[in-house]
Amino acid sequence: MGEIQRDALALAFYRAVVLDEYLRARPCWYAANVDGNLNCEGRIIASHIVKRRRVENFLSEQLPEGPLPVPLMGDESDNDLIPDEYDVDLLLQAAWDPRNGVPGCQAHDDRLDGHRMPPLVIPRHKLPPATIEFCEDWGLEYELERRFAI
Numbered sequence: 196m197g198e199i200q201r202d203a204l205a206l207a208f209y210r211a212v213v214l215d216e217y218l219r220a221r222p223c224w225y226a227a228n229v230d231g232n233l234n235c236e237g238r239i240i241a242s243h244i245v246k247r248r249r250v251e252n253f254l255s256e257q258l259p260e261g262p263l264p265v266p267l268m269g270d271e272s273d274n275d276l277i278p279d280e281y282d283v284d285l286l287l288q289a290a291w292d293p294r295n296g297v298p299g300c301q302a303h304d305d306r307l308d309g310h311r312m313p314p315l316v317i318p319r320h321k322l323p324p325a326t327i328e329f330c331e332d333w334g335l336e337y338e339l340e341r342r343f344a345i
């Protein structure tokens with residue numbers, strides 16, 4: 196995995212997830228959508244709903260069998276995002292897929308991670324439709340069942 200490519204994808208993820216059209220940080224998605232009984236704290240970060248390590252671990256288990264099909268990235272107008280060849284590291288692409296991100300403050304993100312207890316519970320019907328699509332495209336439906344089947 197190239198470091199430069201990883202950094203570029205991480206930056207693109209941050210810009211797509213956190214920044215609005217005026218390059219200001221959007222408000223915490225969790226505060227507006229999840230009743231976590233928790234006040235926001237810290238700066239807004241690009242928070243992975245399905246944790247990045249889970250995405251990476253899941254896909255790295257699949258990759259020895261051969262490359263995964265390149266998923267559709269959003270609607271037809273985004274088709275130029277799909278590489279013609281398998282020259283993009285699919286694992287990186289999945290790890291930084293902005294459909295799996297929401298703007299979140301440090302406090303809410305820590306709860307989602309389980310770094311702080313109790314863990315934040317997101318009812319499945321509250322998940323952004325793009326995140327459900329992300330899980331379906333990358334074969335991560337099990338994560339939806341495991342983590343958000345409420």
Ligand SMILES: [Zn+2]
Nearest residue numbers: 223235300303
């Ligand atoms: Zn928050």
